[in-house]
Amino acid sequence: MIGFGTWQLGSRTAYESVRAALEIGYRHIDTATLYQNEADVGRAVKDSGLGREQVFVTTKLRPQDARHARRTLESSLRLLDTGYVDLWLIHWPTGQDELVSTWRELLSAKDAGLARNVGVSNYSPALIDELTEATGQQPAVNQVSWSPAQHDPALLDEHRRRGIAVEGYSGLKNTDMRDPVLTGIAQRHGVTPAQVVLRWHLEHDIAILPRSSRREHIAANFDLDGFALTKDEVTAIDTLTRTG
Template identity: 85%
Template sequence: MTKTLNLPGGTPLPLIGFGTWQLRPKTAYESVRAALEIGYRHVDTATLYKNESDVGRAVKDSGVDREQVFVTTKLRPQDARHARRTLESSLRMLDTGYVDLWLIHWPTGQDELVSTWEELLSAKDAGLVRNVGVSNYSPALIDLLTKATGQQPAVNQIPWSPAEHDPALLEEHRDRGIVVEGYSGLNNTDLNNPVLTEIAQRHGVTSAQVVLRWHLERDIVILPRSSRPERIAANFDLEGFDLTAEDVAAIDTLG
């Protein structure tokens, strides 16, 4: 079983998620099916990705109980004025009565920041989504939403990698009790960096596995994506080794 973090409402969020950005329909279906077969129980999509129906079909065809799969989708800022309609369309395409997490994909214009957040909260109250959050928001913007509504995002999904490691930013999220989901952790990393290759060699794993494990050591949710079954499996296989405190510190310095 993948390690989970509990979101404020008590929903367990698996630390290892499967990302579907840039996966075309047929590939998205096959990759999500492969991921669920391997053991992933967290799948991340978005209106922008145009693959929600393929993701939904893969979850349904996998034979895994819907309650066991944590599904995230995201609202594009340009859809903010008809947020509920967009969500209902996402639910139809995903062929499910609810999503586990609905995020605003990136900040809207200043005048729509609060009203869009209120739309997400209202969808949660209606039972269409179990948790709500944001993506690509600064702590200052998060505070603005919280102050206006008394309810803060459960999650902020932001770019995170050894090169972008920012202890102060992480601390700001921790202080607020907000889970950080890191995206593009492998994309934004030079996997041939000698620090990573040395650690990987010592543990008998790949540099990619080292980077993903480094995220987990910090309780940062990861969303690796791949269309290759062996890569999908390797990205999930992170339990067989532990990074030492020295390893983690060395990777931290790559920023």
């Protein structure tokens, strides 16, 4: 449920940050072809001393690579220096012409054992239904931007009804940490507003992918077990949603 994001982490920083995350206790690392740091992520996992099966690794396919999806995944696996990824996602929707054929490529890679699970990112429930109706198999995951300001209970329910896990990215980036609702809750629990926001995601069963290159922030973002939000606190954060 607590993954480590690597977007915008350059080569050396990605390696050092992933090593730090794994030392701190993270066991879920999220990268993508787009990020151009798969080799550094793979090296960090290798050098951590952890067994490959102990670390859940996600990478993503750019829509522009859809016509040679399998080749792109094989390149990702070479860079990551692993025989499989735990989760392979389509990074954002392809054009309508390639929508179903790209999903079939992901399902084929799963059948071949190159990806343990396959899913999508930034897809609407309608697009997900299109994939499912065409193939009989739905994505395991939809990774989407999620924060208190973007909280959409109806959208969350759409995923729940389908049995699709939601991973939220940019939860901290899109949140005003000085909001009095967050600072007040943080003060009551003796934690930071960022920790409150991440814990709020977990209270909604949304997996999180916080990213940082600073070890103290990497550690704080993982340290969410020592407190829980009350129902009233969760509701107060829900109401930070921007409207209009």
